Structure formats: structure tokens, C-alpha cells
Amino acid sequence: MKLQRRICAYSHAIDMIQYDGVTGAPGNTAANRGASLSVLSEDVYRMTTSEETVRLLETLDGQKEALSQKEQRMVHLLYKELRDMRKIPMEEYVAYQALVVEADDVWHTAKNTSDFPLFRPYLEKIFATQKRFAEYIEPDKDPYEHCLSQYEEGLTVGTLDHFFDTLRTQIVPLLSAVTKKPTVDDSMRHGHYPIAAQEKLSRYLMELMGLDLGHVGLAVTEHPFTTSLGSHFDVRITTHYYEEDFISSMYSVIHEGGHALYDSGSADDLAYTVLDGGTSMSIHESQSRFYENIIGRSRAFCDFLFPKLRELFPESLRTYSAEDFYRVVNKAEPSLIRTEADELTYCLHVMVRYELEKRVFAGELEVGDLPAEWNRLYRDYLGIEVPDDRRGILQDSHWAGGLIGYFPSYALGNAYGAQFLARMKETVDVDGCIAQGHFAPVNDWNRKHIWQYGQLYTPAQILDRVLGQPFDPQYYLDYLRDKYTAI
Amino acid sequence: MKLQRRICAYSHAIDMIQYDGVTGAPGNTAANRGASLSVLSEDVYRMTTSEETVRLLETLDGQKEALSQKEQRMVHLLYKELRDMRKIPMEEYVAYQALVVEADDVWHTAKNTSDFPLFRPYLEKIFATQKRFAEYIEPDKDPYEHCLSQYEEGLTVGTLDHFFDTLRTQIVPLLSAVTKKPTVDDSMRHGHYPIAAQEKLSRYLMELMGLDLGHVGLAVTEHPFTTSLGSHFDVRITTHYYEEDFISSMYSVIHEGGHALYDSGSADDLAYTVLDGGTSMSIHESQSRFYENIIGRSRAFCDFLFPKLRELFPESLRTYSAEDFYRVVNKAEPSLIRTEADELTYCLHVMVRYELEKRVFAGELEVGDLPAEWNRLYRDYLGIEVPDDRRGILQDSHWAGGLIGYFPSYALGNAYGAQFLARMKETVDVDGCIAQGHFAPVNDWNRKHIWQYGQLYTPAQILDRVLGQPFDPQYYLDYLRDKYTAI
Numbered sequence: 001m002k003l004q005r006r007i008c009a010y011s012h013a014i015d016m017i018q019y020d021g022v023t024g025a026p027g028n029t030a031a032n033r034g035a036s037l038s039v040l041s042e043d044v045y046r047m048t049t050s051e052e053t054v055r056l057l058e059t060l061d062g063q064k065e066a067l068s069q070k071e072q073r074m075v076h077l078l079y080k081e082l083r084d085m086r087k088i089p090m091e092e093y094v095a096y097q098a099l100v101v102e103a104d105d106v107w108h109t110a111k112n113t114s115d116f117p118l119f120r121p122y123l124e125k126i127f128a129t130q131k132r133f134a135e136y137i138e139p140d141k142d143p144y145e146h147c148l149s150q151y152e153e154g155l156t157v158g159t160l161d162h163f164f165d166t167l168r169t170q171i172v173p174l175l176s177a178v179t180k181k182p183t184v185d186d187s188m189r190h191g192h193y194p195i196a197a198q199e200k201l202s203r204y205l206m207e208l209m210g211l212d213l214g215h216v217g218l219a220v221t222e223h224p225f226t227t228s229l230g231s232h233f234d235v236r237i238t239t240h241y242y243e244e245d246f247i248s249s250m251y252s253v254i255h256e257g258g259h260a261l262y263d264s265g266s267a268d269d270l271a272y273t274v275l276d277g278g279t280s281m282s283i284h285e286s287q288s289r290f291y292e293n294i295i296g297r298s299r300a301f302c303d304f305l306f307p308k309l310r311e312l313f314p315e316s317l318r319t320y321s322a323e324d325f326y327r328v329v330n331k332a333e334p335s336l337i338r339t340e341a342d343e344l345t346y347c348l349h350v351m352v353r354y355e356l357e358k359r360v361f362a363g364e365l366e367v368g369d370l371p372a373e374w375n376r377l378y379r380d381y382l383g384i385e386v387p388d389d390r391r392g393i394l395q396d397s398h399w400a401g402g403l404i405g406y407f408p409s410y411a412l413g414n415a416y417g418a419q420f421l422a423r424m425k426e427t428v429d430v431d432g433c434i435a436q437g438h439f440a441p442v443n444d445w446n447r448k449h450i451w452q453y454g455q456l457y458t459p460a461q462i463l464d465r466v467l468g469q470p471f472d473p474q475y476y477l478d479y480l481r482d483k484y485t486a487i
Numbered sequence: 488m489k490l491q492r493r494i495c496a497y498s499h500a501i502d503m504i505q506y507d508g509v510t511g512a513p514g515n516t517a518a519n520r521g522a523s524l525s526v527l528s529e530d531v532y533r534m535t536t537s538e539e540t541v542r543l544l545e546t547l548d549g550q551k552e553a554l555s556q557k558e559q560r561m562v563h564l565l566y567k568e569l570r571d572m573r574k575i576p577m578e579e580y581v582a583y584q585a586l587v588v589e590a591d592d593v594w595h596t597a598k599n600t601s602d603f604p605l606f607r608p609y610l611e612k613i614f615a616t617q618k619r620f621a622e623y624i625e626p627d628k629d630p631y632e633h634c635l636s637q638y639e640e641g642l643t644v645g646t647l648d649h650f651f652d653t654l655r656t657q658i659v660p661l662l663s664a665v666t667k668k669p670t671v672d673d674s675m676r677h678g679h680y681p682i683a684a685q686e687k688l689s690r691y692l693m694e695l696m697g698l699d700l701g702h703v704g705l706a707v708t709e710h711p712f713t714t715s716l717g718s719h720f721d722v723r724i725t726t727h728y729y730e731e732d733f734i735s736s737m738y739s740v741i742h743e744g745g746h747a748l749y750d751s752g753s754a755d756d757l758a759y760t761v762l763d764g765g766t767s768m769s770i771h772e773s774q775s776r777f778y779e780n781i782i783g784r785s786r787a788f789c790d791f792l793f794p795k796l797r798e799l800f801p802e803s804l805r806t807y808s809a810e811d812f813y814r815v816v817n818k819a820e821p822s823l824i825r826t827e828a829d830e831l832t833y834c835l836h837v838m839v840r841y842e843l844e845k846r847v848f849a850g851e852l853e854v855g856d857l858p859a860e861w862n863r864l865y866r867d868y869l870g871i872e873v874p875d876d877r878r879g880i881l882q883d884s885h886w887a888g889g890l891i892g893y894f895p896s897y898a899l900g901n902a903y904g905a906q907f908l909a910r911m912k913e914t915v916d917v918d919g920c921i922a923q924g925h926f927a928p929v930n931d932w933n934r935k936h937i938w939q940y941g942q943l944y945t946p947a948q949i950l951d952r953v954l955g956q957p958f959d960p961q962y963y964l965d966y967l968r969d970k971y972t973a974i
Contacts, residue, residue: 009526013500020503020716023511028701029721035759036717039496043530214515229507230523234516272522 003053004273010044012230019227019236023219030105034098041097042090049086057082070275073456077274087136096129100402107400108222114390116371123399124367127360130404144361147405151281152412153458157358160408163473164354167347170477175332175344178484184331188324191316193246201246201312202239202253209257209291210439216260223397224252226259231271235260246313247329248340251292258291259284261443265451280459281406285413286420287446293343294421300435302326330487334382336391344484345382347414352377353407418476419467490540491760497531499717506714506723510706517592521585528584529577536573544569557762560943564761574623583616587889594887595709601877603858610886611854614847617891631848634892638768640945647841647895650960654834657964662819662831665971671818675811678803680733688733688799689726689740696744696778697926703747710884711739713746718758722747733800734816735827738779745778746771748930752938767946768893772900773907774933780830781908787922789813817974821869823878831971832869834901839864840894905963906954
């Protein structure tokens with residue numbers, strides 16, 4: 001327990017310094033943060049791989065039967081992490097921590113100036129390091145599968161190829177049918193929405209969703225994200241405001257709010273242990289995208305929220321109705337930016353990234369050729385031309401932060417969410433609650449079945465427990481078909 | 488050098504978490520920060536007092552002649568810190584770190600609700616712990632003098648008693664003469680100054696003062712302060728905005744900007760060593776109050792700045808002149824709040840705090856009796872009634888943060904600054920530069936004589952080098968007399 005408290009405190013420090021780097025820090029301080037982060041991550045490495053820790057975990061692992069289920073899971077996660085860590089030479093681990101800090105800083109500049117060559121050497125190093133680390137840890141496994149399983153235990157390329165094929169064969173014809181319909185007028189997204197009113201909307205949504213603002217904060221960053229600091233008692237979400245379009249920030253807040261609900265929903269006795277927080281990225285995304293899309297873009301929620309929106313933005317929304325709002329936020333068409341994509345095309349964006357990561361890892365593609373391949377796949381999958389790297393290969397922060405193998409989680413999360421919804425509807429009148437702005441019954445269901453367990457169960461165990469039947473992407477495809485056919 | 492890098496990294500982490508606590512953190516997260524800060528400060532304690540560190544510093548201390556002047560000073564400071572630290576039992580040190588985090592949180596609430604009894608038990612513990620620590624470290628010394636010398640090496644109660652007596656005997660009659668003149672109309676301080684325009688003013692002032700915004704950030708807090716994160720390459724200042732009065736925040740920005748100039752002015756090769764940053768609190772305050780008052784409240788600066796203020800606040804300042812502005816910011820009258828006090832009465836506020844600290848340490852005064860004694864001294868020294876503890880004993884954050892013995896630094900800093908000014912004027916046309924908004928010659932002088940050295944010299948050595956004659960408070964008293972007689 002003491003070791004876990006220390007790990008949490010060091011994570012707090014490291015995450016805090018990184019969070020500050022993208023929120024309050026002055027522009028030229030990345031190298032200064034890098035200096036401190038190198039020292040702290042070196043000490044984390046020492047602490048988690050010391051002979052004392054090894055002896056401790058070996059001893060505990062050898063006496064499993066004397067431990068509670070919770071303690072067994074703690075030992076399992078710590079021991080696995082330890083064995084993985086000890087396979088990476090410390091200097092390489094520390095150098096990598098400094099690399100991602102610097103890379104993130106360079107990525108910001110590269111994105112703003114649409115300058116891929118500036119970012120390229122960093123991305124090359126990140127891909128190379130991730131691959132090398134994968135080979136250190138699981139030399140007999142396909143390195144990309146190792147990356148995938150960091151975010152989703154046991155996920156394979158075979159499973160994903162099949163999953164994405166299933167999605168593609170049904171989504172592409174559905175999208176084609178939808179785009180044949182008359183275009184939705186989205187002039188609402190080119191209005192004037194004062195930032196101060198959008199900030200009020202953010203607070204309103206967070207409270208409506210049931211987030212405890214005493215424990216969940218909001219800040220503004222280039223790219224929205226969620227992070228926990230030290231424990232689930234301090235969670236931060238971020239958003240990005242655009243004066244001409246409140247919808248972008250609004251759905252970022254709901255999406256990140258979903259992550260924050262999951263993170264802060266861990267049982268309190270999991271705090272300051274490795275079991276605190278979400279069990280995998282796909283289960284995390286199942287929650288964030290559940291709130292963002294299944295709830296947030298539902299007719300019930302749009303009807304409920306519209307009067308509040310009219311109150312906050314009386315001038316710009318004067319001529320629009322709740323029906324207009326519902327149609328605008330569900331407008332489906334091929335587009336450039338993943339985070340702004342509609343539910344129908346979203347998974348196609350993910351597939352592009354999955355294909356590229358897989359091929360770079362397989363040595364079939366050079367990092368330098370990524371922009372051209374990115375643009376080709378957007379043409380292939382979405383039938384759209386990418387005008388510049390800012391809106392292409394440079395749009396996401398993930399690779400700059402070393403998150404390779406993460407993107408498929410979004411697509412899996414979408415699909416899990418739809419199957420969770422079917423289960424939830426067996427006992428909760430979801431639309432009825434949402435139509436009245438009552439999130440409590442929905443939150444209670446998620447807390448009871450998912451949030452409270454933190455990392456006590458593996459993602460596969462959570463799915464088993466919640467679904468009572470195997471995962472089946474057809475729930476998601478049916479959900480999309482029903483929704484978009486009706487629209 | 489490696490040990491110093493580690494100390495800086497841990498300071499970065501700890502200061503960052505504390506900074507976050509008063510800037511971005513959600514309201515109910517103090518306990519969570521406390522949990523992480525306990526662990527980190529325990530590790531700092533271990534690191535700086537380990538047998539390895541002791542051997543290292545003993546060895547270096549034994550070979551002084553082989554070290555450069557800079558290295559000797561590093562060893563001196565580290566070894567002194569080590570010897571002091573080892574006299575404090577680790578559990579007490581760690582418990583104290585957690586105490587001040589919690590106390591600061593409670594102080595915020597207590598101040599807002601003017602509830603001294605809520606804060607009292609924390610303040611009692613802080614006074615008691617500081618006294619106990621002083622007795623551990625220098626058992627033969629007066630504990631309050633130990634506290635004083637933490638902020639100003641070698642400062643004694645005798646020196647301070649004499650210094651404050653000199654000030655009081657000359658300031659009180661001067662104040663009495665000034666307050667007999669017709670009252671200055673300060674209706675300017677009850678206007679409407681939009682926060683957005685005040686934010687622009689803050690940025691403008693920071694740039695005007697020569698702060699590099701790539702390395703110096705600004706945030707909003709209850710109580711303005713300055714902190715460095717990891718090194719002088721990342722400095723943060725804070726301010727507090729009031730919609731009806733831009734003058735309060737404006738002078739906070741200039742004051743904290745002065746601290747930030749000093750901190751970020753350390754020679755770059757001092758970064759990540761214990762020599763980085765200012766050498767003592769009084770030298771620090773000599774810089775912050777030099778920029779705030781000697782520069783910031785000078786006629787030259789007021790004349791220069793007023794057109795910019797008119798541009799930022801056209802409506803509220805329409806009927807006022809630069810002369811009005813100069814008079815308002817130099818209005819001298821007994822008042823309740825130290826940070827808002829004019830130059831003439833400021834030192835009287837400090838004397839109240841000095842008297843109280845001294846008497847609590849001497850056992851002549853109970854913490855529970857502080858509010859009544861505070862109010863009595865305000866009546867005695869300033870002739871003013873304190874209406875509530877919010878504007879009385881609870882106004883400053885210092886005690887909540889464990890800063891006992893700090894306040895005299897402000898008064899010493901005022902006096903040092905006036906004597907520095909006399910020296911500076913021998914080679915720099917200070918008023919001429921400021922009248923044109925040129926801070927560079929003033930900054931260059933301060934950098935050359937003070938900033939660049941960081942902690943390489945003791946405060947006494949800095950005074951010696953800069954002044955070339957003994958410190959003499961008469962410079963300050965003459966400055967006050969000349970200024971206020973003219974007004």
C-alpha cells in the first residue's frame with residue numbers, strides 16, 4: 001500500500017507538470033519541464049524496479065492464496081508493470097520521457113504552421129522507441145500487438161482487422177445513402193457565440209452530467225483531454241473554444257465529462273492504489289462516447305437542452321429550433337477532423353490511423369511517407385481531399401505523446417457503448433430520463449456496473465459482467481442504421 | 488550537481504502542486520494534494536539527509552580550497568540546510584508539510600467568512616511547530632531570531648527594534664502632517680474597469696517592465712505571489728482583479744513583476760543549482776517594492792502610463808488627468824490592508840505583524856488573543872478601527888503558509904530600495920528613462936549589481952557590493968519626506 005501511495009504521488013507530480021505544460025505554462029518552458037520530468041521519471045523507474053520492490057512483489061505473488069481478490073489484482077498489475085519495466089534500460093526509459101515532452105511541444109508548433117517536416121524526426125524517434133520497447137518487453141510478439149494490448153489487454157491485429165472490416169462493409173453503404181439526401185444546413189455553426197457564455201455552458205453541462213465540481217476542474221487547451229491527479233479525487237477535463245461555433249466545445253465537454261465520470265466513479269477505497277481509475281482505454285472511450293453521442297446527440301437530449309442554449313446565445317440561435325439543432329449535431333458527411341466527425345464517419349477516421357500505425361510497425365511504410373498515405377486513405381475511405389497537414393496527419397496529439405495503438409480504443413468504445421445501451425434499457429428508461437435532464441439513473445447504472453470497479457476487473461471481465469453475452473459490433477451498426485435512417 | 492538537479496526537480500513538483508492548488512484546482516482537492524505532498528516532501532527529506540549526501544557534503548566541505556567560489560557557496564548552503572534538516576525528526580517535517588497545505592486551505596475559507604476561530608487551531612500548530620523547529624536547529628538562539636535569519640541571514644531582534652524605532656519616530660509625524668492636508672479624491676478607485684481590459688493592462692505592464700513572457704506566466708489567485716518552477720526559466724506571478732478598481736491589480740502585477748525580474752535574472756549557469764533565484768527575502772522585496780513604488784508610483788511613470796490607461800478604460804477615466812492618477816496612487820492615509828497600503832503607512836503595517844510574532848514566540852501572547860492585539864496595535868500605530876478579522880488578522884496568507892519572520896523583509900526591502908536608488912542615480916537617469924517607458928537601463932543596473940548573482944552572495948555581501956557604504960534607513964526616510972512633502 002505504501003509503494004502504491006508513492007507511485008500515485010509521483011504520478012501526481014509528473015501529470016501535474018505535464019498538465020501545466022498545456023494549460024498555464026509560458027511558451028518557452030518545455031525544456032525546463034523536461035529537466036524535472038527526467039529526474040522524476042528516473043526516480044519512478046528506480047522505485048518500481050528496485051530490488052526491494054522485486055522482493056516484495058515476488059513474495060506477494062508467491063502467497064496469492066492469502067490475499068484478497070483486490071490485493072491479488074494489485075499484485076498482478078504491479079508485478080506485470082515491474083517485469084515490463086525491468087526489460088527497458090533505464091537511460092532509454094528516461095530519454096523517452098524527455099522525448100515525448102519535447103515532441104509534444106514541437107507538435108504544437110508543427111500543427112499551427114502545418115509543418116510536418118519539423119515534427120517528422122520526433123515522430124520517427126517515437127515510433128522507433130515504441131517498437132524497440134515492445135521488442136524488449138515481448139520479444140516473441142508482434143510489436144504492434146504489444147502496443148495495442150497496452151490499452152486493451154489481449155487485443156490482436158486479427159480481431160481488429162475483422163472488427164474494422166465488419167464496420168466498413170456496413171458503414172460505407174449507409175454513409176453513401178445518407179449523403180445522397182439533401183445537405184443539412186449547418187449555418188448555426190458559423191454564428192457568434194461569446195466565450196463567456198460558452199464557459200457558462202461548460203459549467204452547466206458538467207453539473208447536469210452529475211460531475212462534482214469540487215473534484216473535477218475545467219481548463220482550456222489546444223486539444224481536449226482528461227487527466228487524474230494523484231487519485232480519482234482530483235480529475236481535470238479540458239476543452240477548446242471557438243467563437244463562431246459552440247457545438248465543438250460543447251461536445252468536447254460532454255466527451256471529456258464522460259471520461260471524468262468514469263475516473264471519479266472509482267470506489268473511494270481504490271484511491272492511492274493502482275486499481276484507481278478506468279480499466280482500459282476502450283472501456284474509457286465507451287463511457288466518453290456514450291455521453292457524447294448516445295446521450296448527447298440523442299433527440300431527447302437535444303430537445304431538453306435547446307431552451308438553455310437559446311437562453312445562453314439568444315441572438316445567434318434566434319432563428320433556429322431544437323429540431324435544427326438535432327439535425328446539425330447529427331449531420332453526417334465525410335470530413336477532415338476526427339474529433340469533429342459525426343458518429344457515422346468517426347470509425348473511418350480511426351481506421352486510417354490504425355492502418356498507418358500497423359504498416360509503420362510492419363516496416364511497410366516510412367514515417368516520412370505518412371502524410372501522403374494519410375491523404376490517400378482519406379480519399380479511399382472518406383472520399384475527401386486533405387488540403388494541408390494541419391488538418392491531416394498533424395491533427396491529433398496522440399502520436400506526439402507516444403500513444404501508439406490507442407486509436408482503435410475509440411472505435412471499440414463506440415461499439416461497446418451501443419451494446420451497453422441495450423442492456424441499460426432493460427432496466428432504465430434512458431430517453432425518458434434524458435428528456436428531463438435526469439442523468440442520475442443513467443449514471444447510477446454505469447457506476448454500479450462499470451465505474452466503481454476501477455481496474456479491479458480486466459476489460460474482458462467488465463464486458464462479460466455487463467453484457468452477459470459476447471461482444472457483438474452488430475448492436476452498434478444497428479444503432480447507427482436506425483438513427484441515420486430515421487434522420 | 489546531480490543532487491542539486493534532483494532537489495530542483497522535486498521543488499518543481501512540490502511548488503507546481505501547490506501553485507495548482509491556488510490557481511486551477513477544484514475546491515475540494517486539498518486533502519488529495521496533501522497526500523502527494525507528504526510523500527514527495529518525505530522523499531526530499533530522505534534525499535537531502537541521506538548518509539550518502541552527508542558523506543558527499545562532508546567530503547566537499549573538507550576540500551574547500553579545491554573548489555571554485557561558486558562551488559564553495561553551493562556546498563555551504565547545502566551543508567547548512569543538511570545540518571538544519573537532520574535536526575528535525577522526519578515525521579515532524581512531513582507532518583508539517585501536510586499541515587501548511589491544509590492550513591492554507593482553511594485560511595481561505597476563514598478569511599472569506601471572517602472566521603478566526605476556524606483558523607486558530609492551525610495557526611497555533613504552525614507557531615508551535617516553527618518554534619519547536621527553531622529550537623531543534625539552534626537550541627542556543629532565540630527562536631524568533633532563528634525564524635528571522637531564515638529570510639535574512641544574521642538578522643537580530645535588536646537590529647530590527649532599532650530599525651523600526653527609527654522609522655516610527657520619523658514616519659508618524661510625517662503621516663500626521665500629510666493627513667492634515669485636504670483628502671485626495673479617490674473616486675477613480677470606484678469605477679468600472681472590465682476584467683478583460685485589466686488583463687490587457689497586466690500583459691502590457693509585464694512587457695513594459697522587460698519580463699520575457701515566454702518564461703514568465705500570469706495567473707489569478709486570492710493573494711498575489713511569485714514562484715519559480717524548477718529554475719529561473721519558468722517563473723509565475725499572480726494577481727487578483729477587482730472590477731471597480733484597476734489600481735489594486737495593477738500594482739500587484741508591478742510588485743510581483745519585480746520579484747519575477749529578480750528571479751529570472753539569475754545568470755543562466757546558476758539554473759538547477761541552489762544558487763538560482765534571489766538571495767534573501769529582503770533583497771527580493773527591495774526589488775519588488777522598488778518597481779512597485781519607487782518606479783511605479785513616481786510622477787514620471789504615472790505621466791507615462793496615463794495615456795495607456797485612458798486607452799484601456801476610456802469611460803471610467805474620461806474625467807481624470809495624469810495628475811489625478813498620481814495623487815490617487817500616492818494617497819497616504821491609515822488603512823486596513825497591508826498590500827493596499829501607501830508607501831508612508833506601509834511599514835506601520837509590518838511593525839504590527841513583527842510585534843505580534845515576537846510576542847507569541849516569547850510566550851507573552853496566546854494565538855487566541857491575536858485578533859484583539861492586532862486590532863489594538865492598528866489603533867495605536869495607525870489610529871484606525873479594524874471592523875472584522877477578514878480585514879484584520881486574517882488578511883495575509885503568510886502565517887497560513889508557515890512564513891513566520893518574513894514580514895520585516897518588506898520594511899527592510901523598502902529601505903534598501905531607497906538606498907539602491909541613490910546609487911543607481913549616480914549613473915542612470917532614472918526619471919528620464921521611466922518618463923519614456925524605458926525600463927532597460929534600470930533593469931540593466933539591477934541585473935549587473937544584484938540579479939545575476941542569484942544566491943552567490945549573502946544579502947549583507949550584496950548590500951556591501953552595491954552600496955559601498957553601510958546600510959542607512961535615512962535614505963528611505965528622506966525619500967518619503969521629499970515625496971510626501973511635495974505632494
